[in-house]
Amino acid sequence: MNGMTTAARKAKISVSINPTLLDALDRYAARVGVTRSAALERWLSQISHRESVARLEEETAAYYDALTADERRDDAGWAGAAAAGARHLPVDGARSPRRRGK
Numbered sequence: 001m002n003g004m005t006t007a008a009r010k011a012k013i014s015v016s017i018n019p020t021l022l023d024a025l026d027r028y029a030a031r032v033g034v035t036r037s038a039a040l041e042r043w044l045s046q047i048s049h050r051e052s053v054a055r056l057e058e059e060t061a062a063y064y065d066a067l068t069a070d071e072r073r074d075d076a077g078w079a080g081a082a083a084a085g086a087r088h089l090p091v092d093g094a095r096s097p098r099r100r101g102k
Contacts, residue, residue: 010037 017025029039067075 025036025039025043028043029036032039034042064075
């Protein structure tokens with residue numbers, strides 16, 4: 001395999017795209033100093049990541065929208081407990097605030 005791992009292999013494909021988009025791709029590739037293939041792979045990777053984030057946000061919203069009133073109260077209780085605990089954590093090396101009377 002000439003030192004290539006399975007993960008390093010690339011698939012060679014042929015695509016047809018709008019000439020205006022191809023010009024934009026070529027300008028981007030020249031600007032950042034990569035090949036057309038590398039530029040296209042970066043664009044596709046960014047789009048894939050954005051799609052994954054959007055899907056996660058939609059699924060999270062759907063989860064919370066589907067909660068019953070009891071589940072919402074329970075969730076609010078856990079959130080309050082976590083927030084109270086977080087107030088006692090040192091942030092950026094700062095010490096926790098002292099409680100009055102102690």
